[in-house]
Amino acid sequence: MLHCDDDDLALIALGEQADEQDRAHLASCARCRSRLDELTATVATVRSIGPDDVPVSPPAAVWAAISDELGLGSPADASETTSVAPAVDLAAERERRRPTRVRIWAAAGAAAVVGVLAGVVATAAVLSAPSTGEVVASAQLAPIDGSGLAGSATVSRDGDAKVLTVDVPDLPAQSDAYYEVWMATPDTSTMVAIGTLNPGETGRFTLPAGMDASAFPVVDVSVEHFDGDAGHSATSVARGTLGA
Numbered sequence: 001m002l003h004c005d006d007d008d009l010a011l012i013a014l015g016e017q018a019d020e021q022d023r024a025h026l027a028s029c030a031r032c033r034s035r036l037d038e039l040t041a042t043v044a045t046v047r048s049i050g051p052d053d054v055p056v057s058p059p060a061a062v063w064a065a066i067s068d069e070l071g072l073g074s075p076a077d078a079s080e081t082t083s084v085a086p087a088v089d090l091a092a093e094r095e096r097r098r099p100t101r102v103r104i105w106a107a108a109g110a111a112a113v114v115g116v117l118a119g120v121v122a123t124a125a126v127l128s129a130p131s132t133g134e135v136v137a138s139a140q141l142a143p144i145d146g147s148g149l150a151g152s153a154t155v156s157r158d159g160d161a162k163v164l165t166v167d168v169p170d171l172p173a174q175s176d177a178y179y180e181v182w183m184a185t186p187d188t189s190t191m192v193a194i195g196t197l198n199p200g201e202t203g204r205f206t207l208p209a210g211m212d213a214s215a216f217p218v219v220d221v222s223v224e225h226f227d228g229d230a231g232h233s234a235t236s237v238a239r240g241t242l243g244a
């Protein structure tokens with residue numbers, strides 16, 4: 001059986017009328033109908049790309065490079081198309097029909113590439129943006145060993161740094177001891193001393209640069225004595241695990 005030409009199926013997917021021969025063949029050939037379905041879905045996907053999918057235009061040089069690669073014309077022509085939805089570009093290409101059928105797919109491919117690149121650029125922008133104050137993790141701190149002391153902890157961004165904020169409202173003053181905030185691995189086998197928490201205050205600690213906060217999700221508040229021992233006293237009053 002002689003199957004439909006892929007280029008003809010592409011044009012049908014783009015909305016062109018199938019000729020008599022293709023119509024008859026499509027009526028009886030599951031393989032070609034399935035191929036047409038795929039192409040139709042591709043066209044629908046490309047056409048559905050709207051302004052919302054293109055939050056940031058890629059640099060002009062990107063389109064210029066794509067245009068050069070695909071022989072689509074001068075970057076000057078292309079600069080118009082980068083500012084509109086790729087679907088519009090596809091429609092413009094479609095007007096040119098058969099003599100440039102290869103260009104239709106080149107344009108669709110390029111439009112898809114631009115869409116992906118725009119997404120990458122937007123994602124990179126979001127990841128690199130110092131969104132100060134954004135809370136990235138938080139925890140409720142529950143009483144340990146009947147201390148009756150509960151609180152909360154958050155990790156937030158401060159530019160490129162991360163800040164741990166710890167609040168245990170009813171922390172009683174101690175005459176011969178103080179409170180220390182720790183961050184620990186899930187099994188608490190490794191603990192990092194973060195800083196001193198004074199009763200009546202909200203502790204705000206800039207985490208050490210380079211510390212992977214997610215590897216130390218347990219926030220612990222301990223009672224420490226003025227004994228020169230830098231290790232954890234093993235007496236905790238509240239503890240919780242940071243989660244998104």
Ligand SMILES: [Zn+2]
Pocket residue numbers: 001002003004025029030031032033
């Ligand atoms: Zn067929």
